[in-house]
Amino acid sequence: MSNKFQRMTEQDEARIIRELNKWALGHFGSKLTWAILEDRFKFSRQSMQAKPQIKAAYDVAKQSLSKGEVTSKEVLDKTVDELKTEIESLKKQIEFFQEKELKWKKRWQQIAYHIRQKGIQMSDVDKPVHPEAALPSHTTTEKTLKEFDKEILFSGRI
Structure with missing residues (x-):
C-alpha cells in the first residue's frame, strides 16, 4: 500500500457515506469513479471498497447516476x-x-x-344538546x- 493514503477512522467512513449519499442525489455532478473518491478523500480504492457500507453507498450512487434519477x-x-x-x-x-x-x-x-x-x-x-333537538x-x-x-x-x- 502506498504511503499517500492514510488510515480510515469511523468518522472518515461516515463522512464518505454521507458524501456518497449526496452524490446519489446529484450534488456533485453525474460522474463518479473510485479514482475521484481516492483523490477527494485520500483513501485507496481498496480500503474504501473493503468497507461494506461505503461499497453499498457507492453502488447506490452509481446506479442512481446511471439511471438518470439525479436531480440537478x-x-x-x-x-x-x-x-x-x-x-x-x-x-x-x-x-x-x-x-x-x-x-x-x-x-x-x-x-x-x-x-x-x-x-x-x-x-x-x-x-x-338532546339528540332530537334541531x-x-x-x-x-x-x-x-x-x-x-x-x-x-x-x-x-x-
Missing part, C-alpha cells in the same frame, strides 16, 4: 427555495391563527362573564360565527 443542483436549489417560501407562508398562517385564537379566547371569556352575570352557570350552557343549520352557524369574527378581527375593544 439547480432544481434542488429551486425546490429548497420553494420550500423555504412555503415554510414562511405557513409561519404567517400559524401566526394569524394564533392571534385569532387568542381573540376568540378573550371573546369567550367575555361571553362567559355575561352569562354568569345573568345568573346562568356555564355548565348549564356548555352541555350536549340544531341551527351549517349556513346559520356560519353566519353567526362570521358576526363574531368581524367583531374579533376589527374591534379594538377585545
